[in-house]
Amino acid sequence: MPFRISTFLAASAAGGILGFAVFGARALWFGAWLGALLWFGLDIWRARRLLSALRHDVGSLPTRAGGMWGEMAERIRKHLRERDIQTRQAQDRLQEFLAAIQASPNGVVLIDEQGRIEWTNETAAQQLGIDTERDVLQHLSNLVRDPAFVAYLASWNYSRDVTIDAPSLRQGRSGQPVRLSMQIHPYAGNRRMLLTRDVTALEQAETMRRDFVANVSHEIRTPLTVLVGFVETLQNLPLDADERSRYLRLMAQQAHRMQTLVNDLLTLSRLEGNAPPPASQWTAVRALLAHCEEEGRALSRQLNAQGHVLSFVLEADCEISGAPVELQSAMSNLVSNAIRYTPGGGEVAVHWRQLSDGRGEFSVRDSGPGIAAEHIPRLTERFYRIDRSRSRETGGTGLGLAIVKHVAQRHGGELRVESTPGQGSRFALVLPRARVRPLPAPGPRA
Ligand SMILES: Nc1ncnc2c1ncn2[C@@H]1O[C@H](COP(=O)(O)OP(=O)(O)O)[C@@H](O)[C@H]1O
Numbered sequence: 279m280p281f282r283i284s285t286f287l288a289a290s291a292a293g294g295i296l297g298f299a300v301f302g303a304r305a306l307w308f309g310a311w312l313g314a315l316l317w318f319g320l321d322i323w324r325a326r327r328l329l330s331a332l333r334h335d336v337g338s339l340p341t342r343a344g345g346m347w348g349e350m351a352e353r354i355r356k357h358l359r360e361r362d363i364q365t366r367q368a369q370d371r372l373q374e375f376l377a378a379i380q381a382s383p384n385g386v387v388l389i390d391e392q393g394r395i396e397w398t399n400e401t402a403a404q405q406l407g408i409d410t411e412r413d414v415l416q417h418l419s420n421l422v423r424d425p426a427f428v429a430y431l432a433s434w435n436y437s438r439d440v441t442i443d444a445p446s447l448r449q450g451r452s453g454q455p456v457r458l459s460m461q462i463h464p465y466a467g468n469r470r471m472l473l474t475r476d477v478t479a480l481e482q483a484e485t486m487r488r489d490f491v492a493n494v495s496h497e498i499r500t501p502l503t504v505l506v507g508f509v510e511t512l513q514n515l516p517l518d519a520d521e522r523s524r525y526l527r528l529m530a531q532q533a534h535r536m537q538t539l540v541n542d543l544l545t546l547s548r549l550e551g552n553a554p555p556p557a558s559q560w561t562a563v564r565a566l567l568a569h570c571e572e573e574g575r576a577l578s579r580q581l582n583a584q585g586h587v588l589s590f591v592l593e594a595d596c597e598i599s600g601a602p603v604e605l606q607s608a609m610s611n612l613v614s615n616a617i618r619y620t621p622g623g624g625e626v627a628v629h630w631r632q633l634s635d636g637r638g639e640f641s642v643r644d645s646g647p648g649i650a651a652e653h654i655p656r657l658t659e660r661f662y663r664i665d666r667s668r669s670r671e672t673g674g675t676g677l678g679l680a681i682v683k684h685v686a687q688r689h690g691g692e693l694r695v696e697s698t699p700g701q702g703s704r705f706a707l708v709l710p711r712a713r714v715r716p717l718p719a720p721g722p723r724a
């Protein structure tokens with residue numbers, strides 16, 4: 279301010295002195311007045327320049343101009359710069375938050391009071407078929423039309439979630455719609471956040487569990503009903519010794535069936551719960567194969583007077599690593615299936631070899647009825663049988679191949695099935711290279 283007064287006085291004084299010097303004493307006051315006027319003109323020009331910059335383009339604020347107007351421009355510029363930095367920092371923070379929500383495996387949709395989409399992350403956009411840019415401010419209920427969800431959105435009661443079919447997403451192979459759990463959480467007054475979660479796998483697991491329990495109960499109930507019937511017959515009817523022993527034989531058969539079922543169930547549950555098979559425990563394939571042969575020959579004789587043409591070939595003398603009990607159970611299952619489903623007189627060939635890439639293959643080929651292509655992918659499902667009564671007749675539980683597949687997977691291998699109806703089948707258990715090593719050839723002493 280003092281600077282402003284002093285420049286004003288200096289301008290008037292300079293005008294006065296100039297008037298006095300040029301036109302004499304008469305022009306002194308006129309000169310001073312003219313000087314003051316000039317100062318005012320200049321002052322107004324500078325004020326207007328500042329005002330016009332503030333109105334139109336803050337970037338063109340005068341720099342390094344002195345005086346009150348210059349200082350004002352400088353301070354405004356400084357404030358603006360600070361505000362700019364703060365805004366940029368706030369924006370960066372916001373972007374980081376959005377990036378974090380984007381990375382969430384759950385879908386997130388922010389909805390305003392009227393139910394219009396304010397923002398959505400990629401996951402939700404994909405699950406709900408929303409375009410993250412085009413559909414902003416669209417009503418969510420226009421895009422997700424499932425009646426259950428529309429009612430839920432309008433109810434303003436969000437204590438539970440609703441589960442719907444995803445409008446646009448299908449599951450990979452089956453083509454069934456993906457199942458989505460949708461839950462809304464209100465925030466900041468009347469705004470809402472919708473969280474979406476893919477619960478397809480969860481629902482499938484639940485269905486599988488229910489089916490499994492129903493299947494097990496059914497499998498146990500059938501022999502149990504027969505058993506109870508025989509017990510009642512024995513209790514109520516006077517039977518001669520022959521009949522009694524016939525009934526007891528049938529009862530023993532049913533009891534045995536239940537026992538096999540329970541054993542298979544226990545094997546499966548052990549496979550699911552146990553630690554992965556050891557990598558350093560090695561078993562000779564020769565021994566496993568010998569055990570298969572012993573069991574196979576006994577089973578063949580037991581099932582059929584005619585028996586089968588069985589062959590067991592060890593092409594390469596190897597050791598395999600893993601859990602011996604599991605490997606034996608998988609191999610025996612394949613051999614017993616081939617013998618059970620191949621009519622008497624048929625051929626069953628069991629073969630161990632090392633493939634050219636070092637993997638080991640245990641295969642069982644039979645000349646049985648074969649399996650139609652549509653059944654093959656489902657054979658390893660629990661309790662899946664092509665012919666229920668045939669499987670029962672031969673003492674099957676429907677769990678054998680489920681066990682084999684489990685064992686294969688636990689050892690990092692796979693179960694391969696090839697079959698031509700009418701010509702026979704070939705089941706192969708392939709073990710990874712790391713689990714197979716050739717046995718050194720026997721020395722001269724052996
Ligand atoms: N070698 C085979 N030849 C023909 N069908 C087979 C053979 N092995 C398995 N199957 C079919 O696969 C089904 C499932 O086999 P598995 O899981 O071992 O149960 P099961 O206890 O019935 O033998 C069998 O019921 C049978 O229909």
Ligand SMILES: [Mg+2]
Binds near residue numbers: 611674675
């Ligand atoms: Mg079987």
